[in-house]
Amino acid sequence: MNMDTPSLLSIQDLEVRFRTEDGEVTPVRGVTLSVSPGETVALVGESGSGKSVTSLATMGLLPRPAGRVSGGKILFRQRSGQTVDLATLPLPDLRRLRGAEIAMVFQEPMTSLNPVLTVGEQIAESVRLHMGLGHASALKRAAEMLDLVEIPNARRRVHEYPHQMSGGMRQRVMIALAMSCNPSLLIADEPTTALDVTIQAQILVLIQRLQREIGMGVLFITHNLGVVAEIADRVTVMYAGQVVETGSVGELFRTPRHPYTSALLNCLPARARRGEDGRRVVQSIPGSIGKVGNGCAFAPRCGQATDSCQAGSVLLETEMDRSVRCLRWREILA
Amino acid sequence: MSASPLLVVEGLTKHFGRTPHLVRAVEDVGFHVAPGEVLGLVGESGSGKSTIGRLVLRLIDPTSGTIRFAGEDISKRPERQLKALRRNAQMVFQDPYASLNPRLRVRDIIGEALDAHRLAGGARRTERIGELLETVGLPATHMTRFPHEFSGGQRQRIGIARALAVEPKLIIADEPVSALDVSVQAQVLNLMQDLRQRFGLTMLFISHDLDVVELMCDRIAVLYLGRIMEIGSTDDVVSRPRHPYTRALLAASPKADPDAPKIRRMLTGDIPSPMAPPSGCVFRTRCPMATEECARSIPQLRSAGEDHQFACHYDMAHGERPAAA
């Protein structure tokens, strides 16, 4: 963690529980991460890693009453300088923060936009709510926002409905909506996953540009390691509900410390190696995220695991700005 | 390339619906696949890549064009006369959940393929289903389970086992790993490579992911709005792309390497609707070097070397630049 810039968002040892028909489950049990102003932190993981639940918990959007934060803190530094715990903040206060200081962009912009309102009306509504502008000036601001996210003919398109736009344009509208109140933190949950590659590139560049201009912190949740390398300053890797490694993007990709991180990187088709028979082969991780036992959650799939890994819970070890949750990372790396 | 191709597609065109809602999904597409070869079809949404796969299997009927499989034109045959195609060409689907009937046991899902062509009955049938499961890396004992008892990667293996049941020559893999997690994706890709080698399979590998296609394919066809932009050996297309769209697609794919150059050049604008494709070259509305000529005439595929073709009026490699517009 960077000590001289106090974090904007600091999640500490978060635990989330869900009640289900088959009893209680703990999809998140030990997430620690931080986002500083002007920084992009990528939260990476495969399905079942708990990355989406973490983002929902941060936004206070866990499905109630089934899900709840059962441990840890989600500290957010407000513009006023005061720090609040989003996990325990009363709902009305949380609502006020969302949209005004914390903004969100989701994977599927169609379901996050109201189909019966024009995009201009939706942005104007948010602007009115948080900035106290009148109707006319709010609509004008909406057009400016569409312009900001590089939607061509913004003046005309404020009057369009979401269904009249392409997926990429709708995601731009979502970003405009998120930006309309100058948030200090943007939480982007798989914002480009549903988009085509050439459109994804546009959106990534746009988010980076806006971040530079506004100086906001970005928590970028994704499963795509290519996108991570493209956009992130720091990376937090999750596995089976826990953070297993955190580090700057360069260090983490070049010298991953956790066996899961290095195995995951080696699964990428671009890192395929030629085998003895001349064929290019990717490494894979056997099995799938299974039942979490006592010890290291990755141990059953880890090539480096020993009996000690299964014995008891493994703590997140932090050293400078890197963290790793592995008993044997020094040996393995050596 | 020495053997005669297993699959030859010429002038393949598919339109859905009627004017004014006519969707031009595939326009005048031609390619060939030699026995044992894997041809990748790459493209974004609206490129027509999945439609081509379904046309080749005659799951939908072409509007025009010919599809020659093992030397025989199957493009206009009625369903009754497609037994040989159904026996020799199979598909692996994208969605591991929707591609297996949730109400059937694995035994019946795979067994159905054997029954349809009377390949094995009685005890031999059970034995063969077990063999197929083991071929794709699942225990034979899992045959009595239902699809919902498996993970996504395991289901995809079952889908592959079903396709292999009829011992096909050609497999059309339609985004077979894009719904899977990276670690599981790698397992399935390796399995497909193994099977390809073991059974000498010919494949049409459809994907939007250039990295995956580069890994799996011998040759690549890059599609945009139903047309082939560039086609050639994987090495040529990836390392020496000649079409501006191929270059843009390569540049837009994020590399999982923080030291790689970041995305700088990129395409502006949206992919046009296949209901209203641009005149002339379909890519011209987003092409950084488009001219009036591009709006007027449709560029035909031209040669850029042995087994490497691209469809652009201008060949940048040979200094054919449009006059600055």
Place this chain on the structure above:
Amino acid sequence: MEQSSLLLFLRRMFRRKLVLVAFVVLCAIMLMALLAPWIAPHEPTTIRVVRRLKPPSELNWLGTDEFGRDILSRIVYGARASLGIGLAVVLVSMTVGTLFGLMAGYFRSLDGIIMRVVDALMALPDILLAIFLVAVLGASAFNVVLALSIVYTPRVIRVVRASTLVIRELPFVEAARALGVSTRRILSVHILLNVASPVLVQATFIFAYAVLAEAGLSFLGAGVPPELPTWGTMIASGQQYADQAFWVVLFPGLAIVLAALSLQVVGDGLRDMLDPKLRKAL
């Protein structure tokens, strides 16, 4: 279904107490119909003029009708006819409706014709169409079943067609086609198995509608002949005495309400239970 999944199914189904209550009531009514000869305290057709229109008493728990027949016994026996007709309507409309629904949904060429007929039938009010059909065919239990089946089959066709349209586009159907599986098997295995749940839900609703409609037809005199005790004929023949002997119409009326209501609630429960699971399974 295996033992464990059946248990899970029942546990989910009856998580709502009301559904459980309705299910118990429904079972009780069915049992009553089945065991009528052993349950009924009197012969339902024995006429005792001296005891006509007697209020509920120890001898006749629910009173007697205008011929002195025991109302409780007639309700018990009436359940046989009312539920029997309802069940027959369900069976006929499910069978025919599923068949045509599958064809309309799968074969685009047949869709137009089948759905025009369905639309035409559904444009008419249920009960009017039923009255018209019984009037043309003649009043008998068989013709009531026939008429109500014609009235309710279109609903089944719609449900089955809609599901078929969705399922036929799913990859597992494409996979079957690519394998060369016969169209008959695709329809009878792949599609039918997956439309079974919505059809089952529809069946409980049609059962309820049919019980109500049969009563309505009988009440209007367009139903089964009055000699056969059904809940509808009981109300029909008792209505002129309703001001002096309310029990003549009240108790058969309650029986109809109870049966129809419990069927509806069970159907609702079934739908709530099957819907999310179906979505997940597909």
